[in-house]
Amino acid sequence: xxxxxxxxxxxxxxxxxxxxxxxxxxxxxxxxxxxxxxxxxxxxxxxxxxxxxxxxxxxxxxxxxxxxxxxxxxxxxxxxxxxxxxxxxxxxxxxxxxxxxxxxxxxxxxxxxxxxxxxxxxxxxxxxxxxxxxxxxxxxxxxxxxxxxxxxxxxxxxxxxxxxxxxxxxxxxxxxxxxxxxxxxxxxxxxxxxxxxxxxxxxxxxxxxxxxxxxxxxxxxxxxxxxxxxxxxxxxxxxxxxxxxxxxxxxxxxxxxxxxxxxxxxxxxxxxxxxxxxxxxxxxxxxxxxxxxxxxxxxxxxxxxxxxxxxxxxxxxxxxxxxxxxxxxxxxxxxxxxxxxxxxxxxxxxx
Amino acid sequence: xxxxxxxxxxxxxxxxxxxxxxxxxxxxxxxxxxxxxxxxxxxxxxxxxxxxxxxxxxxxxxxxxxxxxxxxxxxxxxxxxxxxxxxxxxxxxxxxxxxxxxxxxxxxxxxxxxxxxxxxxxxxxxxxxxxxxxxxxxxxxxxxxxxxxxxxxxxxxxxxxxxxxxxxxxxxxxxxxxxxxxxxxxxxxxxxxxxxxxxxxxxxxxxxxxxxxxxxxxxxxxxxxxxxxxxxxxxxxxxxxxxxxxxxxxxxxxxxxxxxxxxxxxxxxxxxxxxxxxxxxxxxxxxxxxxxxxxxxxxxxxxxxxxxxxxxxxxxxxxxxxxxxxxxxxxxxxxxxxxxxxxxxxxxxxxxxxxxxxxxxxxxxxxx
Numbered sequence: 001x002x003x004x005x006x007x008x009x010x011x012x013x014x015x016x017x018x019x020x021x022x023x024x025x026x027x028x029x030x031x032x033x034x035x036x037x038x039x040x041x042x043x044x045x046x047x048x049x050x051x052x053x054x055x056x057x058x059x060x061x062x063x064x065x066x067x068x069x070x071x072x073x074x075x076x077x078x079x080x081x082x083x084x085x086x087x088x089x090x091x092x093x094x095x096x097x098x099x100x101x102x103x104x105x106x107x108x109x110x111x112x113x114x115x116x117x118x119x120x121x122x123x124x125x126x127x128x129x130x131x132x133x134x135x136x137x138x139x140x141x142x143x144x145x146x147x148x149x150x151x152x153x154x155x156x157x158x159x160x161x162x163x164x165x166x167x168x169x170x171x172x173x174x175x176x177x178x179x180x181x182x183x184x185x186x187x188x189x190x191x192x193x194x195x196x197x198x199x200x201x202x203x204x205x206x207x208x209x210x211x212x213x214x215x216x217x218x219x220x221x222x223x224x225x226x227x228x229x230x231x232x233x234x235x236x237x238x239x240x241x242x243x244x245x246x247x248x249x250x251x252x253x254x255x256x257x258x259x260x261x262x263x264x265x266x267x268x269x270x271x272x273x274x275x276x277x278x279x280x281x282x283x284x285x286x287x288x289x290x291x292x293x294x295x296x297x298x299x300x301x302x303x304x305x306x307x308x309x310x311x312x313x314x315x316x317x318x319x320x321x322x323x324x325x326x327x328x329x330x331x332x333x334x335x336x337x338x339x340x341x342x343x344x345x346x347x348x349x350x351x
Numbered sequence: 352x353x354x355x356x357x358x359x360x361x362x363x364x365x366x367x368x369x370x371x372x373x374x375x376x377x378x379x380x381x382x383x384x385x386x387x388x389x390x391x392x393x394x395x396x397x398x399x400x401x402x403x404x405x406x407x408x409x410x411x412x413x414x415x416x417x418x419x420x421x422x423x424x425x426x427x428x429x430x431x432x433x434x435x436x437x438x439x440x441x442x443x444x445x446x447x448x449x450x451x452x453x454x455x456x457x458x459x460x461x462x463x464x465x466x467x468x469x470x471x472x473x474x475x476x477x478x479x480x481x482x483x484x485x486x487x488x489x490x491x492x493x494x495x496x497x498x499x500x501x502x503x504x505x506x507x508x509x510x511x512x513x514x515x516x517x518x519x520x521x522x523x524x525x526x527x528x529x530x531x532x533x534x535x536x537x538x539x540x541x542x543x544x545x546x547x548x549x550x551x552x553x554x555x556x557x558x559x560x561x562x563x564x565x566x567x568x569x570x571x572x573x574x575x576x577x578x579x580x581x582x583x584x585x586x587x588x589x590x591x592x593x594x595x596x597x598x599x600x601x602x603x604x605x606x607x608x609x610x611x612x613x614x615x616x617x618x619x620x621x622x623x624x625x626x627x628x629x630x631x632x633x634x635x636x637x638x639x640x641x642x643x644x645x646x647x648x649x650x651x652x653x654x655x656x657x658x659x660x661x662x663x664x665x666x667x668x669x670x671x672x673x674x675x676x677x678x679x680x681x682x683x684x685x686x687x688x689x690x691x692x693x694x695x696x697x698x699x700x701x702x703x704x705x706x707x708x709x710x711x712x713x714x715x716x717x718x719x
Binding site: 014017018019020021055057058059060061063071073093096097098099103106107109110111113114117 | 378379380382383384385386387389390392393394396397409412413415416417424426487488489490538664666695696698
């Protein structure tokens with residue numbers, strides 16, 4: 001008692017593993033930390049290095065654990081901080097967490113980092129993922145999708161063999177110029193049912209064109225070939241895989257921070273990421289359109305044939321819609337113009 | 352002090368036993384948590400997710416440390432490293448699972464069966480970890496549930512709930528409540544939970560009813576608006592091909608509406624479950640818990656929190672989290688039979704049984 005002792009804070013002391021508590025004082029005495037009760041009897045002690053003082057988190061009670069398992073607890077965080085500062089220990093994380101003007105810098109930095117990850121890191125990771133994906137993945141995805149569609153919406157085609165052959169002939173002409181060659185694609189005819197006039201490509205190179213679309217095209221086989229070239233573009237450019245990885249990447253990004261977001265908000269944000277990926281899908285449509293123009297050009301066919309399809313859409317379906325945030329595809333007039341422009345550009349280059 | 356407590360143990364059975372209701376309280380503030388939260392998010396991003404384990408520790412320390420009963424706060428003792436190890440193991444399993452499924456699809460069935468065992472095991476371990484890193488008055492909690500119990504409560508219950516289109520959801524909730532509640536220990540003494548079906552089914556059906564009312568109101572507004580739009584519902588101008596253009600709009604609207612309605616039912620029901628589970632929870636055979644959440648108010652708070660969070664790009668999330676915690680804990684309490692001091696001294700006597708082995712394993716943590 002005679003030696004110099006400084007009181008650090010007042011609180012409660014628990015023996016090891018016990019719920020009992022005794023009002024006590026934490027003091028520093030001769031290089032040791034001690035917990036003393038009201039009559040200055042020593043309850044626990046230990047050298048500073050052997051005592052575990054918990055990091056500060058907000059205003060929750062501070063814990064000082066002694067080597068014998070006993071515990072001193074105090075709400076006086078400031079006093080413990082002052083003592084630790086004298087010992088040369090500053091809790092930097094807590095310093096940054098305090099509600100002070102410099103927290104604005106943390107907020108700004110966090111938002112910048114979030115944007116940077118979304119803009120640069122996610123796309124880069126998507127490219128890596130696409131590169132390392134073994135071919136069996138798109139095959140499994142496609143086989144099951146095709147089976148499901150056949151069972152639920154599609155029916156056997158009602159096109160005549162002659163009509164099918166004419167389209168297949170055009171298809172063969174362009175497919176040789178695709179990245180995967182003729183073996184990389186299979187063309188299927190189906191009656192579309194509820195999905196109506198449509199054509200789509202599965203990631204393994206399975207192409208489907210509906211009877212309804214072919215009827216809509218009338219005698220314009222070239223136009224169908226142009227549409228098929230567009231679908232080949234989706235496969236060549238691996239759009240499906242990219243889109244899946246992108247959605248997964250953004251969901252992962254949200255979940256990474258997610259522990260601090262809350263489950264309801266997390267769900268909504270993941271759905272929101274789905275909406276955002278639609279704008280990505282619009283970019284993919286334009287890229288596939290350009291791919292179609294290139295393929296048709298290389299095959300010596302009419303590169304603007306696909307643009308006629310958009311004329312048809314406008315005429316027959318009255319689709320003059322502009323691009324909106326909720327569209328998977330860019331506006332029809334816009335796409336037609338883009339195709340015509342790109343075809344003209346390629347022609348100018350060829351000359 | 353100790354003498355007085357010993358005396359009261361002997362006195363209690365003789366005279367009328369005192370019953371005191373004690374409410375929980377939540378002392379955290381949105382402002383204070385904002386700093387903790389934004390630094391957590393920032394460090395998580397710049398460390399590519401690795402810091403999220405330590406972020407979880409700071410978040411839980413703040414929330415546990417702000418939850419107060421009888422003047423004392425709860426404490427969370429997990430270390431970031433433990434949680435990181437747990438996450439790496441789960442992440443590794445998921446990668447191995449997906450790689451195997453990709454390259455050797457035939458083992459898919461085996462993997463699914465393995466997961467049926469692995470997931471409940473993880474859940475049981477996670478609950479045990481979370482219990483053992485939680486303390487109150489310097490005494491740790493413990494969890495003694497088995498993998499088999501987790502399988503019944505989470506996998507079988509979930510399966511039954513799905514195949515009956517939600518009709519057996521209260522059964523699943525009851526199993527989960529019993530599994531989590533009755534396997535919890537504190538200082539060597541047991542909790543016991545046995546939620547009744549009545550309040551669970553009432554919560555479920557009221558939730559569905561509320562969602563239907565909201566659906567009808569929204570539908571009426573939408574139909575009214577569409578009537579104004581020329582073309583679609585005007586028979587002479589109606590062109591079947593318009594459906595092509597409208598299809599997408601309808602699909603999106605329908606999807607959003609379904610998600611919202613599901614959200615309402617889920618929130619309303621989860622408040623009912625919390626009440627039912629806590630009200631049927633008894634500690635040491637006599638101390639009874641209570642939870643008096645208003646199902647409607649809970650749903651409203653959750654929805655307004657969500658809207659506030661989204662509209663501020665997440666910046667109001669700390670405020671929302673604290674607001675919800677305060678609401679929940681303020682309406683939660685426990686009726687202690689006899690003197691609190693007596694209860695605590697009994698707990699101490701057995702508490703040494705727990706403790707020694709709690710730090711030697713990985714931190715599988717799940718947010719229940």
